[in-house]
Amino acid sequence: xxxxxxxxxxxxxxxxxxxxxxxxxxxxxxxxxxxxxxxxxxxxxxxxxxxxxxxxxxxxxxxxxxxxxxxxxxxxxxxxxxxxxxxxxxxxxxxxxxxxxxxxxxxxxxxxxxxxxxxxxxxxxxxxxxxxxxxxxxxxxxxxxxxxxxxxxxxxxxxxxxxxxxxxxxxxxxxxxxxxxxxxxxxxxxxxxxxxxxxxxxxxxxxxxxxxxxxxxxxxx
Numbered sequence: 001x002x003x004x005x006x007x008x009x010x011x012x013x014x015x016x017x018x019x020x021x022x023x024x025x026x027x028x029x030x031x032x033x034x035x036x037x038x039x040x041x042x043x044x045x046x047x048x049x050x051x052x053x054x055x056x057x058x059x060x061x062x063x064x065x066x067x068x069x070x071x072x073x074x075x076x077x078x079x080x081x082x083x084x085x086x087x088x089x090x091x092x093x094x095x096x097x098x099x100x101x102x103x104x105x106x107x108x109x110x111x112x113x114x115x116x117x118x119x120x121x122x123x124x125x126x127x128x129x130x131x132x133x134x135x136x137x138x139x140x141x142x143x144x145x146x147x148x149x150x151x152x153x154x155x156x157x158x159x160x161x162x163x164x165x166x167x168x169x170x171x172x173x174x175x176x177x178x179x180x181x182x183x184x185x186x187x188x189x190x191x192x193x194x195x196x197x198x199x200x201x202x203x204x205x206x207x208x209x210x211x212x213x214x215x216x217x218x219x220x221x
Contacts, residue, residue, distance in 0.1 A: 015077075016057050016058045016059060016061070017057075017058040017061065018055050018056060018057050018058070018073055019049065019055055019056050022042070022045075022056055022058055022066075022068060023042070024042065024058075024065065024066050025041065025042055026039055026040070026041055026042070026065045027039070027040065027042070027045060027058075027065050027066050027067065027068040028063065028065055028066070028067045028068070029044075029045050029048070029056075029068050029069070029070065030067070030068075030069050030070070031052070031054075031069070031070045032054070032069060032070060032071040032072070039065055045068060048070060049070065052070055054070040054071055054072055054073075055070070055071060055072065055073035055074075056068050056069075056070060057069050057070075057071055057073055057076070094124060094125060094126055095120075095125045095126070096125070096126045096127075096128055096176070097116075097120040097125050097126070097127050097128065098127075098128040098129075098130060099113050099116055099117055099120075099127060099128070099129055099130070100130045100131075100132060101113065101129065101130065101131045101132075101148065101151060102131070102132065102137075103131065103133060103137050103140065103143070103144035103147060104137075110151070114151075114154055114155065114158065117129070117155050117158065117160065117177075118155075118158040118159060121155075121158065121159045121160050121177070121178075121179040121180075121184065122159060122179070122184055122188075124179050124181075125179070126163065126176055126177065126178050126179070127155065127160065127176070127177045128174065128175075128176050129148075129151070129152065129155070129166075129174070129175050129176075129177065130172055130173070130174050131144060131147075131148045131151075131172065131173045132171060132172045133171045133172070134171070138171060141168065141173075144173070145166070145168070145173060148166055148173050148175075149166065152166065152175060152177070155177055156177070156180075158187065159179060159180050159183050159184035159187055160177035160178070160179065160180060161177060161178050161179070161180040161183070162175060162176075162177055163176045163177060163178045164176040
């Protein structure tokens with residue numbers, strides 16, 4: 001007894017049906033420039049495809065009759081991919097970076113942690129700041145809380161904005177700061193301006209009046 005095996009054709013590529021893959025006898029056809037041809041036969045659609053040099057792309061397969069459009073499918077895919085890439089960039093994940101402090105933190109250690117906080121904020125990450133108390137330090141939580149608030153103010157000055165106010169949770173105080181994009185932009189501009197002024201002074205040049213006025217205005221703020 002012979003056994004017949006039904007072979008399936010190659011799987012269709014993902015995406016809309018185009019050109020020869022469209023087999024519906026009738027369709028509602030439109031042109032990419034907005035021209036509406038109305039309901040036409042498959043033969044007429046293929047003729048218009050050859051005439052215009054464009055592609056037939058099924059955009060609404062479930063409509064009755066299906067809606068097909070004459071477009072440059074290669075350009076259409078390129079534009080769609082470009083738009084998807086731009087959207088992905090906009091939706092880039094914001095990471096939450098944690099920095100821990102101690103109530104008796106030394107000034108050099110504090111400077112190091114502030115630089116880390118600045119780096120994270122300037123690369124668009126959020127910063128979770130934690131001050132942890134151990135043993136006898138718990139008896140001085142109020143003083144630690146005030147010190148923590150002072151540190152938070154330092155981070156605000158380098159481009160942070162308080163998203164979650166500091167809260168005492170067990171033996172820790174926790175707060176979260178988000179990047180203040182407007183403030184960060186201004187900080188970077190001021191630093192570039194300051195670097196140019198220093199370079200001009202070292203070179204024995206007279207600072208630009210406009211730059212000098214801007215620096216004085218920034219300092220007065």
